[in-house]
Amino acid sequence: MTYCVGLLLNEGMVMLSDTRTNAGLDNIATYRKMFQFEEPGERVITIVTAGSLSVTQTTIARLREAADLPDATPETSILLAPTMLKVAEIVGATLADVRREIDQKLSMAQGASATMIVAGQRKGGTMRMFLIYPEGNFIEATEDTPYLQIGEHKYGKPILDRVVKPNTTLADxxxxxxxxxxxxxxxxxxxxxxxxxxxxxxxxxxxxxxRRIEAGDESFRNMSDAWSKALRDGFTQITI
Amino acid sequence: MTYCVGLLLNEGMVMLSDTRTNAGLDNIATYRKMFQFEEPGERVITIVTAGSLSVTQTTIARLREAADLPDATPETSILLAPTMLKVAEIVGATLADVRREIDQKLSMAQGASATMIVAGQRKGGTMRMFLIYPEGNFIEATEDTPYLQIGEHKYGKPILDRVVKPNTTLADxxxxxxxxxxxxxxxxxxxxxxxxxxxxxxxxxxxxxxRRIEAGDESFRNMSDAWSKALRDGFTQITI
Incomplete structure (x- = not known):
């Protein structure tokens, strides 16, 4: 599995992904699940992925290829698309195509599948964030729900529900x-x-x-320890 | 859905269940999911349930009936069974039987299903807690993992992972x-x-x-508010 989360806030956007993939518990590997498509100052698009690696890698490779082609058009390239909505549509269509092709190869009852969060902004446009479903349809983060999650989202939802608002600072x-x-x-x-x-x-x-945060990262471990301590202290002080 | 949790600790056991049942989002009702089988001072068994109400209600009714029959035996009555292991077996067998019968009536691909936590002790015996699966097999809480959860268990797991140990007091x-x-x-x-x-x-x-904790319960609301505050304060104090 995977856990990826994106926040769409007044000051900007924050995306976080893990890197674990597994085909059974005895076949664990590390793969990047965060991908940048960028023309600095003009356009930035970040995609994070969850699901079958064969689907997500092929989808990202096709999006990259379509953007790099000399005859790329605003209809095919997410680096030329006129709006973030169009970007979401291209990603959704590519994901659905790849999934269909792989499903045919697998001929399983439940085939390969994937979901993605696509976040970005082009110069002069609005900052937007979408969650793309395996079928290619999508939903968008809003003021009311300024975050999107994919993968193993339940464990980490309570903290987001409590502290994330559109006016949350980027540090927070x-x-x-x-x-x-x-x-x-x-x-x-x-x-x-x-x-x-x-x-x-x-x-x-x-x-x-x-930023890549490695397993031994000291600041992450300190933060994690401080949070554990804060939870335990808070727990101790509460009376029922 | 449902959320039920049971802790097996050195000092005793704590069980908690919610009461919401739903058949679709527009058909929500309140049903007790915690059931006591007790001969005070001799034997206590608490069962909490998650899953299809038709399965859980019928299972509990049959367990009650089997215990109340004049010719009840240690093989059929959980109030006469010689050990908690035997209690878990009777509950598991009853659950699996009920599920099979209801599945036949439904003839659905994915039929009705349920899981249960059974906790208890008989005089002179050991305090034990089991999670019963829909098929009637079960696992047991141990020193290493002193809690069991059924239903929507992921949101509430992080806090248990952090604070619950076998030597946790019953107040905590x-x-x-x-x-x-x-x-x-x-x-x-x-x-x-x-x-x-x-x-x-x-x-x-x-x-x-x-204890039944109603929606407006003041002590629960205070505890919930204090916990929110502790989390927010802890969050504020942490630096990355």
Whole structure:
């Protein structure tokens, strides 16, 4: 499995993904699940993925290829598409196509599947974030629900429900997604380090911060320990 | 859905269940999911249930009937069974029978199903807690994993993973299950108030505390607010 989360806030966007993939518990590997499509200052698109690796890798490869083609058009390239809505449509159509093709090869009752979060902004446009379903349809993050999750989303949802609002600062947003991930890592073996985190500042149209957090990362461990301590202290002080 | 949790600790056992049942989002009702079978001082058995109401109600009714029959035997009555292991076997066999019968009536691909936690002690015996699967097989809580959950268990797992140990006091244990439930209630609509909680003291062989917590319960709301505050304060103090 996987856990990825994206926050759409007034100041910008924060995305976080883990890197664990597994085909059975005895076949665990590390794969990047966060992908950047960027023309700095003009356009930035971040995609995080969950689901069958054969589906997500092929989808990302096709999106990259379509954007790199010399005869790329606004209909086919997410780096030329006129709006983020069109970007979501291209990603959705590509994902659905790949999934259908792989499903035919597998001829299983329940075939390969994947979901993605697509976040981005083009110069002069609005910052937007979409969750793309395996069938290619999608939903969008809004003021009311300023975050999207894919994969093992339940363990890390309570902290987001409590602290994330559209006016949350980007510093707090990074803390929130890391603590949300921390809860997931503790409770579910199929989600694992290292982590990839990125921050996109509003109207900046480039990847502002891109950070890989390795298993031994000291600041992450300190944060995780401090959070454990805060929870235990809070727990101790509460009376029923 | 449902959320039920049971803790097996050195000092005793704590069980908590919600009461929401739904057949579709537009058909929500309140049903007790916690059932006591008790001969105070001699034997106590608490069962909490998750899953299809037709399965759980029929299973509990049959267990009750089998225990009340004048010719009840240690093979059929959970109030006469010589060990808690035998109790788990009777509950498992009854659950599997009921499920099979209802499945035949439904003739659906995915039929009705249910899981249960059975906890108890008989005089002179050991305090034990089992999770019964729909097929009638079961697992048991141990020192290493002193809690069992059924239903919507993921939201409320991180807090249990952090604070529950076999030597946790029963006061802390009640806090822990209530906070675990609080996280679940906030993040999942299919779990709802009121709640049923019970405490069984070791070697007491009776229900020590039985408490229904209604939607407006002041102490639960205070605890929930205090926990929210503790989480927010902890969150604020952490630096990344």
């Amino acid at each position: 947003a990074q803390k929130a997604v890391l603590l949300s991930m921390d809860s997931t890592l503790r409770s579910n073996l199929s989600v694992g380090m290292p982590l990839d985190m990125c921050v996109i500042y509003r109207d900046d149209c480039r990847v502002g911060i891109q | 244990a009640q806090k822990a299950v209530l906070l675990s439930m609080d996280s679940t209630l906030r993040s999942n609509l299919s779990v709802g108030m009121p709640l049923d909680m019970c405490v069984i003291y070791r070697d007491d062989c009776r229900v020590g505390i039985q």
